[in-house]
Amino acid sequence: MRLTAITAAFALTATAAFAADKTLDIGVSDALTGGGAVYGLPQANAVNLAAKEINASGGIKVGDDTYMLKVIAYDDKANPTEASNAVRKLIDRDGVKYILGFCCSGATGAVASFIENEDAVMLVGNAAERSITTREIPNLTRTRPPADYTGAAAGTFVAEKGHKRVAVLGALDVGFYASYVDAFEKELNKAGGEIVSREAFGLKDRDMSPQLTKIRGQDPDAILVVGYVEPAAFIYRQAVELGIDVPRYGFTSGSEEQFLRVATSEQMEGVWDLRPTELTLLSASENGKAYHANYSAEFGIAPSPSSPYAYDQTYALKDAIEAAGTVEDTQAVAVALRELSVPDEVVMQYLPVDEKMFDVNGQAYTSNGAFQWQSGNWVFIQDLPSDAAAYSAFLSTID
Template identity: 35%
Template sequence: MRVLSKLMLAAAMLAGTVAGANAQDKTPVKLGAIEILTGPNSRYGIAIQRGFDLALADINKAGGVLGGRPLALAYEDSAGAKEQALNAARKLIGRDRVPLILGPTLSNEMFAAGPVANERKVPIVGTSTTANGITAIGPYVFRTAMPEADVIPVTLKTAQSKFGIKRVAVMYGNDDAFTKSAYDVMKATLEKLGIQVLTTETFGSKDTDFSAQLTKIKGLNPDAIVLSALVEAASGIALQARQLGIDPKVFIIGGNGLNSPKLGEIAGASADGTIVGSPWFIGKKDPANQAFVTAFREKYGDSPDQFAAQAYDTLFIVAKAIDAAGAPDSEKIKDALIKVKHTGVMGPFSFSESRDPADTSGVVVLTMKGGKFQLLE
């Protein structure tokens, strides 16, 4: 009996020591993040990085995760290349042993990196990947970005109702998964709304001269140009359209790629009148959003965009999943993510069974005026 009692006492002391060690564990929980930090599309990735970093500071100031462990992010620059995004995912999983990856920035990159994370059973969360089929990659692939399939129909229907649009020209980048997917949604929506498509013109993501397509469009005299492009190409198209004499009354109606303040910065007055849909608006009056906007401006000397806002909320969503999982364990985090509920700067959020945003009712339609987006009224 005495031997048994001593063994029980020793076990109790060991358990207490382990529990104490766990309580004192201040090792950072390091996550991976794959974003475009250099190159033409870094405008998106840098905004996302800033959103993450602002959230990271707030989370750690509030105590971190798992009872006091700081959260950390290991960034990998994809430079907008899917091969680089793929290698970044392999590095973060194989060398850095991260339990979760944030990103990549573009859908093209997710279609490359997502299968690797899914195969290795590491959850990967896209904050800006809106193409069709992203979460169909596998059960470890999530996204907090609202799909274009939910945003574009609202945008086009609003433009039709407000401006009586009947005839349009369509332009899209045909060598990018995101812009091609958005075009597919545009095509189906235009057909459903009974809007006539006069011509469909394509271009490459690295093209800078759009004069041939725009000259043809000018001769057809459409009510609007429906455009699926990333912001660099969209800015060039807006500039060249006005230079060629396409009337400013011929609206440019865009997908998510145009939803960046950089459009106004690059194209100036030529971008005025551009119409886009968004799940977020900088002018939302709720306290959480206004506090985020103020903090972002104070830290970076610039205003946040939709991509920064989505990134900010996403890190809080992931932090909640880590706490619910009870450990930086990929499988437990994956199971916890699907159950997370969070109200942030984007509004209430939860995942659907397909690991997409469950609530897609918060789309607002914006128009650019004086180089800045405002609500279309």
């Protein structure tokens, strides 16, 4: 009887071992420190949150195997060299085949320049430089739309507000901010408006009073601010301190907490942010509200509006791996990503092209939205005009 019990116990142990879950390492390359960390760190957190949820729900099913996700993250500091080194480490040392994150365009572009030659799949989040998805890289997808896709919609919105003389203050040496402004200007010009001043700042600048004083002398009827959260917050604050009393529009993203580290809510009152329709509780779906609550509970801080780009990447990767039926064949997974419908779990509001989340360029599209700061919160006001299919066709014509 004792022998029978031991035999049964051994059989159960063997069965459990045979059915044991496997581990799939996924990598994150993102800005975890430095100026880009306002975007990169929340993205890395979002990947970890999604991986934890996927594991708790039973992992990724591939044939008879079940894979639990393990996240390996490296800090690329939003620097092209650091990003290249981080991804090389993930691929060459850690054996990672699926790499997520990528908040900032310079670092992302550096990795995109060589990823096609690797046995890996690259999933880009917040980085908005248009050229990332014009290179026809089959193993790269991006969840955030390019900056000029949003800039054109923003220009139409500002023109409809009746503004004719707009001053721009931005990180204009950064390609995706410059392309946003160019697309904005084109639509503003169509309505009879013009950009009367283009003033630049560096992403590490904090005193914008010289540029703002010059802008004040141009007598604009609105200001457009494009740049990272912290310098933008200084601009909004200093514009008030200098008595510049015109509407302020921006392309920054960023949570309330991030802006309030620099400016008071009163100094932010009335500021517009014209950006993809990212996470803001008043515009969020049920998925968005659950994500906000779960992220806040997990990390002790509210998520940044753009962080779900990385969260959504993770669920897209899960569905693509299951559809491809393999974790080893990255080419098959890359193909499956391009055929993917929008996953049920995503947070952002995607506009499918040909009923697919990613178009032929590997690019996803969200709706664009006008958000305004009201009494301490970003409030979703309205959708901006967005034609994902038309922009996708345009993107396909660019070399």
